[in-house]
Amino acid sequence: MKQISFLHAADLHLDSPMVGLKHLPANILSRVRESTFTALRRLTAAAIENNVDFVILAGDLYDGEDRSIRAQSRFRNEMQKLSQKDIPVYVIHGNHDHLSGSWVHLDMPSNVHFFGSDVEMKVFHTKRGDTVHLYGFSYIQRHILDRRIDHYQKQDSADFHIGILHGNEGGGTDHDNYAPFSIKDLLEKEFDYWALGHIHKRAILSETPPIIYPGNLQGRNRKETGVKGCYHITLNDLEVKKEFIETSDVVWEEVTVDAASAQSFQEIFQLCQLTIERLRKAGLGTLLTLNLKNVHINDFQEKKILDTELLELLIDYENDEEAFVWVVNLNLEDHQQLNRKKLTNEADFYTELFATIDDYQNPETAIAPLYQHQLGRKYLTSLTEEEQKELLGKAEKLLIGLLYQ
Template sequence: MKKISFIHAADLHLDSPMIGLKHLPANIFSRVKESTFTALKKLTAEAIEQQVDFLILAGDLFDGEDRSLRAQSRFRTEMLKLAEADIPVYVVHGNHDHLNGSWVHLDMPANVHVFHSEVETKVLQTKSGEWVHLYGFSYATRHIFDRKIDDYIRVDGADFHIGILHGNESTGIDHNNYAPFSVKDLHAKDFDYWALGHIHKRAVLSENPPIIYPGNIQGRNKKETGSKGFYHITLSEIDAKLDFIESSDIVWEELVINAESASSFHDVLRLCQTAISQVRKIQTGTLLRLSLKNIQLADERETRSLHDDLMELLREDEKDEVSFVWIVELNITESFPIDKEQLKTEANFYAELFETIEQYDNVEHALAPLYEHSLGRRHLSQLSDAEEKELLEKAEKLLIELLYQPVDRGG
């Protein structure tokens, strides 16, 4: 029975700047900066250990169109390891590392095969004799909105046909609609596997044939939570085996703790410590966004200590841990019940305020100055509907808390 084995990874974003994390302790920041390269090393080590027939990298190997020399050099080192193991690598470049960028060029070893700007077919005969046709293209420029899927044409004469496509499944609304396609489009091509890239969240769009986004190999910001990695695929004439391999050295997590049962600072501290122990991952660093909800301590001094001292206590001893859990953001919400109907009876202003907020639909205009700034254009992604709603809810709560001061509890 004919069979092939390969690794499918995408969105390496090597040497990503990890925006907004320079406040971390030096050793943790250094590890975060190194994390994309650490993930790449895990990827190549797995390929060599499993002695796969080939490796697919489905776009955005580099974080920017300038492709830093550091990133190219580190990538080349790993590709040389694969060359020594006689493992070919098939690469498409995506919107971040498109072919029209400007960079100092480093030659890659002969085992690295890069697809050009038009869809083409590359032919491989594996060491065990199977013939494989791989189809793909690299982005010529940053913005490709054409239906490149129409140019993928199956060429007879192979045991296995694999499509490589860096693009957006057309029903997805959270990302730019680059090289759009539908699952139906891919099924119609009669390929044995589709190696997708561009979306950083892992997703299996179809099992027969497998159509897979592996996600990125290392989370880079608070939106990219959870473990990241790549797929080891075994394809035969009758089935497919899909094994997800974790590669991220640093994991982003988000944790919400309902602290309504806590009556003291110590109670809150213990709740946090218990929760942190549950998210800790062996040999992996964790960057944690922690939210404490429904805080209502009787002692004002203990409440102040939550804001002044809790973060420092929770970070204590984490700096030198290999399996650290470092809190990058702590949000504390005190229990402050808001009765909108009651507030409306106290002043007409509140009724007008709530009505304005409910009807507000110009979030994009309000945020425009951020996106028009050069740094904003480069690093900020568009907000989803859920994120816009959350932003409005936070703004409403903040306004009410600023306008309405509850009766002083004394002390």
């Protein structure tokens, strides 16, 4: 029976700067910044352990077009491990690590095969004698907005045809609409497998043939929640086997705790502790956004330490934990006594304040200096409508809290 086995990964974003986390303790920050490399090592180990025929990396190996020497060196070391096991690697570059960037090149081992800027085919022969045709292209520049899918065509006869594509399906708004395609487009190509990249959330778009986004290897911010990894795929004439392999070393999570039943600081603290223990994962670090809703505390002193000391208590002993759960964001639902209706009844000033907030349409104007900064231009993306609303909401809560003091 003809059969192939391979790993499909995408969006490694090696050496991602993990911005906004400088407040973390040094040992946890170091582990977070090392996490993309840890995920790569776990990918390599999985390829060797499963004795796969080859590995597919579907774009965005590096986080930036400059491809740091450290990232290239780490990647080369892992590829050499695969080379020693005679495992080839097929790579396309995406919008983050496009071919027009400027970087100091490090040569890669001969088992690493890069696709050029035009859709091309590479031929692989397994040790069992099966023939695989792999099709793909690398981004020549950051913005590829045309339908490259139209250039994918089966060539000659092969036992398996695999398409590799870094792009956006269906015109979704969460990611830039690069190299757009539809599921129908991919099905019409009659390939045996589509290895996708670009979307950082794991998704199986089709079972027959498999059309898969594996997500990224390691979450890099609070929007990329949950355990990340890659797929081990086994294809033969009769079936497809899909095994998800976890690679992330640090996991982002967000939970909401209903504190309606809590009547004191101690009870709220215990609710938070129970939540943290429930989220603790053996061998993994967790960065947690914790939302507390329905907070009702009447005692002034307890209410004060809730605002100022709860977070400090929750992270007090996490620094020494290998399986740490570090609360990076603690959000308290608006105290009931600070709601808009009550405040507008207290003073006309609040009525004018809320009217100004409601009329404010473009928070990006206020943070324009960040985007004009050299690093800001490099790493920041435009805010979505949801992110703008969230930013305004946080600004309103902060302002009201300061004024009400």
